[in-house]
Amino acid sequence: MTNILKATALIASATSVALFAACTSSDSGGGGSYDPNASYSVTIKTNKGDIEADLYNDIASVYVENFVNLANDGFYTNSPWHRVIQGFVIQGGTNADGKQADQFDDVFHPNMIHDSAGILSMANAGFNTNTSQFFITHDATPHLDPYVDGQLKPCEVRGTSCHAVFGKVTSGMDVVLAIQQGDVMESVEIHKK
Numbered sequence: 001m002t003n004i005l006k007a008t009a010l011i012a013s014a015t016s017v018a019l020f021a022a023c024t025s026s027d028s029g030g031g032g033s034y035d036p037n038a039s040y041s042v043t044i045k046t047n048k049g050d051i052e053a054d055l056y057n058d059i060a061s062v063y064v065e066n067f068v069n070l071a072n073d074g075f076y077t078n079s080p081w082h083r084v085i086q087g088f089v090i091q092g093g094t095n096a097d098g099k100q101a102d103q104f105d106d107v108f109h110p111n112m113i114h115d116s117a118g119i120l121s122m123a124n125a126g127f128n129t130n131t132s133q134f135f136i137t138h139d140a141t142p143h144l145d146p147y148v149d150g151q152l153k154p155c156e157v158r159g160t161s162c163h164a165v166f167g168k169v170t171s172g173m174d175v176v177l178a179i180q181q182g183d184v185m186e187s188v189e190i191h192k193k
Contacts, residue, residue: 033072034065039193042071042167045186046081048179051136051172053120059109060166063122063130067166070101070132071188084181088141091123092185093133101132106155108146108164115140118169118176127156136169136176 040055057064070076075095083091094100105128114121114137121144123133146153146162155162169176 034068035192036061036065040064040068041170041191041193042067043189043191044076044172045189046175046179047184047186049172049175051169051175053118053136053167053169055120055167056165059111060107060164062104062107063164063166066101066104066130066132067134068190071190075101075132076185076188079185081179081181081183081185083135084179085138087138089135089137090176090179091133091135093123093131095132103128104130106130106146106162106164108152108155108162110147110150112146112163112165114142114144114163114165116168118173119165120167120169122164122166124163126158127160127162130164134166135163138177 036057038057040057042053042055044051044053055064055067076093078096079092079094080096081090081092082094083089106124112121117137117139119137119141121135121137122130123135124130144161144163146155146164153160153162
């Protein structure tokens, strides 16, 4: 009887370890939790094709941490591109149920510039209102930069556009330009470099 109990305990332990490992592993390649010293890239799989981008952990760590953690938790899975303005941006970041993540404060860097197409940037509703929503530019949009001529704009003043750049598209700009309102982010996969 003792051998049966020991065998049962051993099987239960092995099963628990296997289940825990399965629940904590990430099929996104992100390595689980955010690492402030790592470099990251992302693959955004959409119903129109894949978008790949590098994330700027060196100048935008607060935003990259938020994005990496939400993506690794599956927050963006099957979420819609809910705002598309041709020649300007595609925007997404609510989850499939239309919910947003918790709000967090702005942290800006002078090198956060919207100088070309393919810039990943945080969408917000004003100063210190970042959540999970982000956009990708169709073209340069310097009016969204938090700095002008090396000086921080008065971002706390209502109506002042200050958006944090946290990455840039490296492949799939044709997909960005093809996205229409209502298209879907099927998955967002984080890759630790």
